[in-house]
Amino acid sequence: LATTKGIYNEFTQAVARVDGLIRQHNIACEPQEAGYLKVAHNAKALVTLQNAAKYIQQHLADDQDSGAEFINSGDFRAQYLDHHQAYGALRLKDGFGLNPLKLLLGYKDMVHAQGVTISEQSCVLEWIEEGAKHRLMTSNGELIANKVVMAGNAYTPKRFNQRIDDKFLPILSNVIVTEPLTAQELAQAGLHTHQVTMDTRILKYYYRLLPDNRLLFGGRGAVWGKDAANPVYGERLKMALNKCFPSLSSKAIAYNWTGWIAAAMDDMPHVYSKGGVGYSLGYCGAGVSFSSQAAYRLAQSIAGETLPNLPLYQQPLPTFPFTQARRLGQWGYYHYGWLKDRFG
Numbered sequence: 308l309a310t311t312k313g314i315y316n317e318f319t320q321a322v323a324r325v326d327g328l329i330r331q332h333n334i335a336c337e338p339q340e341a342g343y344l345k346v347a348h349n350a351k352a353l354v355t356l357q358n359a360a361k362y363i364q365q366h367l368a369d370d371q372d373s374g375a376e377f378i379n380s381g382d383f384r385a386q387y388l389d390h391h392q393a394y395g396a397l398r399l400k401d402g403f404g405l406n407p408l409k410l411l412l413g414y415k416d417m418v419h420a421q422g423v424t425i426s427e428q429s430c431v432l433e434w435i436e437e438g439a440k441h442r443l444m445t446s447n448g449e450l451i452a453n454k455v456v457m458a459g460n461a462y463t464p465k466r467f468n469q470r471i472d473d474k475f476l477p478i479l480s481n482v483i484v485t486e487p488l489t490a491q492e493l494a495q496a497g498l499h500t501h502q503v504t505m506d507t508r509i510l511k512y513y514y515r516l517l518p519d520n521r522l523l524f525g526g527r528g529a530v531w532g533k534d535a536a537n538p539v540y541g542e543r544l545k546m547a548l549n550k551c552f553p554s555l556s557s558k559a560i561a562y563n564w565t566g567w568i569a570a571a572m573d574d575m576p577h578v579y580s581k582g583g584v585g586y587s588l589g590y591c592g593a594g595v596s597f598s599s600q601a602a603y604r605l606a607q608s609i610a611g612e613t614l615p616n617l618p619l620y621q622q623p624l625p626t627f628p629f630t631q632a633r634r635l636g637q638w639g640y641y642h643y644g645w646l647k648d649r650f651g
Contacts, residue, residue, distance in 0.1 A: 308366060313617045315367040321600035322401050334413030336405045337518050342502035343402025344387060347394040352507040356397040375399050389497020390551050404503045404515045407595050434468060454609060457586040460594055461567035474624035475589050476633055477567045479528030479535055483544045484562040488520045495554040509644035512547055524548045528565045530638045535565045568592045572625040579623045580608040589624060
């Protein structure tokens with residue numbers, strides 16, 4: 308229980324840290340109303356969410372602002388989203404949506420204000436360890452460093468350093484965004500909230516109303532990166548959106564994009580530092596919030612401070628087995644997930 312509560316608190320602190328940075332530095336990143344909705348897609352998932360809400364309130368939440376509540380189907384459809392596949396929902400009270408690019412640019416301004424040099428467009432092409440020193444070669448020159456941090460998450464090269472090679476799986480996420488919805492369309496679809504939402508499927512869908520009332524709807528993309536631009540994946544998302552909100556079936560899609568997230572073998576981020584080398588990797592889709600907490604903990608570690616005794620910070624990333632067959636395994640898992648979500 309202590310470990311469970313510790314991990315829960317770290318993710319709670321992550322959200323609070325992002326919120327605090329936005330407020331302290333006046334980052335214009337369009338933060339939206341607080342609340343993270345997890346929607347039960349079948350009756351079995353509904354029971355799981357009911358139990359989860361009770362458990363969080365009894366054992367994990369330190370106060371009402373960081374707790375959870377269960378919302379039955381009728382209340383959810385009337386007050387939050389008229390979601391035609393929702394059996395009910397769990398609401399975590401402290402999550403919120405924002406524009407991640409504008410948040411990133413705000414972080415960049417913060418760092419510049421501290422007098423830190425940022426060298427963009429200078430990928431590390433080769434890394435040579437010479438005793439306690441690290442020689443980093445780029446196309447623009449080379450660096451000699453006492454300490455190195457790897458923080459590329461899913462955009463880290465496949466072969467980069469023995470500490471993280473074969474220890475994460477980049478997964479394509481796909482997003483579609485509608486044209487802005489009119490007041491009448493919002494009412495017909497029953498969209499009453501801008502809170503971030505995700506369902507309980509193995510192959511999850513996530514969605515929220517953006518500040519200009521476009522509906523963002525995301526889910527899995529292609530297995531292989533070479534297929535990322537195939538329009539079939541965006542079309543599948545539109546079909547899923549139509550099933551959730553049938554009145555939007557004829558609504559046009561304005562944008563469609565893909566991006567990589569990094570999965571760890573144990574489905575948990577790892578922030579690890581040893582011998583002058585650290586990394587933060589495997590956010591599993593929670594990087595917008597948790598990356599700030601990870602950076603804070605990694606900085607503490609580099610400064611010689613003791614981190615919480617949690618697997619997040621004390622254990623290195625586990626290695627993926629059968630690394631050459633990871634994509635085939637992912638392909639098989641997607642098919643299993645589809646069957647499980649549909650008939651389980």
